[in-house]
Amino acid sequence: MLDSFSSVPPSNIAEPFFIRNSEVTGPDMDLDFAYPLEDRYKCLLCGRCLRNPRQSLECGHRFCESCLTEELRKDAPRCPVDKQALSANGVFPDKGAEREIGQLVVNCVNKKAGCEIQASIKELQEHLEECKYATIECIHKSKGCNVQVPRCHLAEHLENECQFRQEPCKFCQELIPLAQTEDHTKQCPKAPSSCPNGCELTGVTREEVEKHLQDECPQSEANCRFNSYGCTFKGPRSHVSEHESLSMAEHLLMVTSNLANLELSLSESRRELQEVSNQRDLFKNTVTQQASEITSLKQKSEKQDGKIASLQKMVANQTDKLMKFEQDLETTAKKEEVEGQKRDLVAVKETVKRTENRLTKLETRGSGGGGVFSGATGEVETQLASQDRQLGIHDVRLAEMDLRFQILETASFDGTLLWKIKDYTRRKHDATTGRTLSLYSQPFYTSRNGYKMCARVYLNGDGMGKGTHMSLFFVVMRGDYDALLPWPFRQKVTLMLLDQDQGRRHLSDTFRPDPTSSSFKRPTSDMNIASGCPLFVSQAVVEGSPYLKDDTIFIKVIVETSDLVGP
Template sequence: MSLETDGRELSISKRIKTHFTNPEVLPEFVLELGEGETCTVCHGVLRNAFQLCCGHHICENDINIIFGEKEEDTCHIPGCQIKFSKNSVFPDACKRREISKLSVYCSYKDLGCQEKLPWNGLSKHMATCRFQGKHCDKCGQAVLLSELEEHMSKTCEYRETQCFYCLENISMKDIENHQSSVCRKVPLNCPNECGVQGMPREQMNDHLIQCPLKKTVCPFSKHGCTFEGTKDQLDIHKKDMISLHLDMTMKRSSQQHESLFLELKTTMDKVIRENARIPELIEENERLQKETQANKISIQEMKKFLASNGEKVIQTGRLLEDKASVETVDKLKKEVITMKDTVLATNQRVTNIEHRGGVQAGRSGGGNSKEIENVEKQVGLLDIRLCELDLRLQLQETINFDGVLMWKIREYNRRKREAVSGKTLSLYSQPFYTSRYGYKLCGRVYLNGDGAGKGLFLSFFLVVMRGDFDALLPWPFQLPVTLKLLDQNGTNQHVAEQFLPNATSNSFQKPTTEMNVACGVPCFAHHSKLETDTYLKDDTIFLRVVVDCTNARTSF
């Protein structure tokens, strides 16, 4: 047969269709397969054989495995090593017929069929085989079809039967264990042999509590007595064993006394060691008293120094209130850094003075302690003022005046757990503006959803805040808003929602408090979509608010 059509070679896949193929069912062969009947690649039975140029054979399914992206390969038989290409491999119909005629067992051999027949006749035989069967759905045992019903009703160990006592349906495999230890209706005899018989298991516990023959341990068991018996036997035992119980009690008391004596001795030794240190501590106290006197002058100088620094902080605060230019911000940053260094140095000096004068402060009536306490208060106020200036400076540096908010939320999983538990329901972003003298806005997000999105979605809202220039702006707020959850894979699969503010909504009127009621999208992003690598990476998400300021109007 020619392998060319219109001057081009047929592909291997097309050539396969023109040749005889082996049966689909893989059986158990009667004889062990020989070298010419197994694949040189997978070493299993040669199925739909293809011949190599060296004469060896491989299975049809192994062709793509050995070639992959290659055009050539080498025969896998040791000692052969002959190279061949895809075009040189061809289906061997004779070998396929030869393999199909190999003697095999019927697939129902385990059920009793001893038939041996050619592989290519197996499917036809199995269709009429009298040993056809299937596996039991409950126990998995292979059963003839003709015997399956009887197996399911009489012999399967997992078939259900009704408990004679409680009438519950239990599998035959478990019925014995059920009746011996589980069934609440099984009649039992009292284990104390008090004469009660045939009592249901569910009532036996109550009986054992009141049983006249129940066993009770001796009250002196904690002292070492091992007796156990009925109430009458216990009464006799306590009368007969008074002297033994007294000996046990005395022995236990003696052991406790020895233990307490050792503990007391250890405590006394510790007290003696501490008393030996008293003269040393007195000497150290006297030395610190002298140092405290010398520190009074240093404290006075420090007060003056703090007063001058406090004035600098006040002046810096006034300058920060004027946030008109970038040059001012840079200058204030340098002053804040200098002020931080000064406060840290001052705190260190106060700490040193406290360390040296701590003992004296407790013994000299508290005079220096009050002065140090005043200094600490001044340093604390200075720290608070400095933190406020630092926060205002950070806001000044990060504030945006082009109507765009880029919001990075770290520690997403922890914050979401807090939202689910009700600890922190929502988060607010830093403020941003539509222009330098425009509307003041911020974002608000509910990580566990709000309203219709609660528990399933991330809810995203815009909040109109009270700004410095509201009196000069047109109201209500009417600029188009776009909310986005940003894709972190670079494929631009952002989740976005756009809306135009409702002129009648109170959320977009001129604010009369610090911020209006938030308005946005309760069902913004489903958790199953948000919490994938596309949007959540390194436990961080990015949200973005864009206000279209193209048609923004002002009255100035």
């Protein structure tokens, strides 16, 4: 043999010789070439027949793929012939050499067993699948035969040698593996047998013996027919008949006693049945009453549903009023206007005071002069009442202006909201009882002409966090400058619960808006759907000492504005 692959026993023909029939790459197996192997088909690294040949562009030589891969792992890979440097980028598959190697003629790997066939490497696998000298396993391997024989001797093995070949049972004709014939005969229902009780029954099969023992054998053990009535006699079947004829009186007493017990049981069953019937009638009445109550409850529920719908409408109306009020706040007069109203109010108060002084003087002068000043006094009182009404109107307007001004003063225009929530315990109780499920913060803005936003908090949680967590959400509101702003809203949002001790343990969550969500589209109503964290922080943590002080918590919302270009 002039050249070969590494050795593998040729008996296991189930494994293919090639990974791909067109490539000499597959598991190592000795090849016996019919002619001397030319040097151009040998790998310059291992000296064996090329396997999956590769050619180097640098030197033009051919190598086995595996040999070349191993050589390229070295620090300075070089061709062993001309010492040219080798690189992975300068290597390509040599399909021409691969086809030529596939046509090389080799002897069958079963040549020593007698096969004289010669075939090309490409056709060798196809021949091995049919070679009559190839060693194969017995077809009864799954049943226990581990013998391996040449394919040409398999028929002889199956016919004369295999201990697991199928043979018909001489009694029942069922096909049984030869090695299991003895065990089958011991259990075969058609095998000849005799009565084990020694009653001289012969010439019958095993299955007939079993029937004989059950129904006929006089030596078989049997119970008295009155066994169910209490008779305990047991013995050979011939003795049982004699016992039954001699013990008739005792058997009749047993039957009579059983009948009496049955009548007693029957009476007891009738009594229990009557009780069950009475309970059934009682249950029936109860069910009827409960059905009536359920009908009444349904009617009440429908009324409650109507009331709830009405309340929901009222809540919607109140929400609309609140949104309108917030819009009004945006158009509220400036601080100078409020100061002007205050000055007007001071002037009115001074006028009233002067009028009161004049009235006092007039009353003093006219105390002894009869009705000279009565007309003047009435006129003054009328003027005073008018001034009081004007003063009341100005007080109301001033209070409204103060409230609007306070809201405007707390509004933020740098994308940061600092929200102080007082009376936490009361507000949490309102949320738990369903009176006020959520709270809205005052609006804040990314700039004077920027996005309008607010925060929404559920102190008793919402969705997955209901009852266990505080849920915090971010809301995009409709603003006056939305037409000039880019949409959807894309700014990074950070939600925070502030630590009131040393400020080192703030709890925060940050998210970037989903551009496809309707929560961040341009608002078509007063505000979009809230988006945020249903499981922002557990209620146990919120009510811990660093975050809840003086029944107050602080929430902070930060909207990234550094990359925002104004309108």
